[in-house]
Amino acid sequence: MMSNFKDYSVTVADTTELLSVWSFLENPAIQPTNQGTVNTTFFVDAPDSGKFVLKLYDDSTTTAQIKYEHSLLAHLQSADLSFAVPAPIPDAAGETLLMVNKNNSSLRFTLQNYIPGQPANRQNIYHLRSAGEALGELHRALGEFDSQGKLAHLPPWGELNLIHPLITNPLEVILREDNL
DSSP states (O other), X not given: XXXXXXXXXXXXXXXXXXXXXXXXXXXXXXXXXXXXXXXXXXXXXXXXXXXXXXXXXXXXXXXXXXXXXXXXXXXXXXSOOSSOOOOBOOOTTSOSSEEEEETTEEEEEEEEEOOOOOOOOTTOHXXXXXXXXXXXXXXXXXXXTTTTOTTOOOOOSSOGGGSOTTOSOHHHHHHOGGGO
């Protein structure tokens, strides 16, 4: 297990250094998204290249799980879907998951295209119909992924004991009678 990068304060200067592996990103403007519960993400706006999302992975997800995620996203990107998929952008060496050591912490990160959009209005029948059609396409594409089960031997997704830094024993919380 790597040391937790959340204990390491990631600065804009750090993200600029991480982004340097993608040579097409010139003078990127970087802004924290202030979103997400597990991973740390930044919006990246490169005037000549477009908008992107830099994603730094938390230690609760294994490298094998991240590589599985990347292979699934690559599959979905090639599935001729009617909607965009946030597939990782490879560096010059073709890698989509990059790793660096910084202050005794291992940072694992990726870059993805920014996909503009907004949540569907659940009161709008047209939005619901579009969401249903998209889910149907996604279901078909997922059914075609890893049909031989070659990638299905992953450990369970996430470790319960790492669910939150303030909860050291989640089973104890569940078993406490005063929580009923």
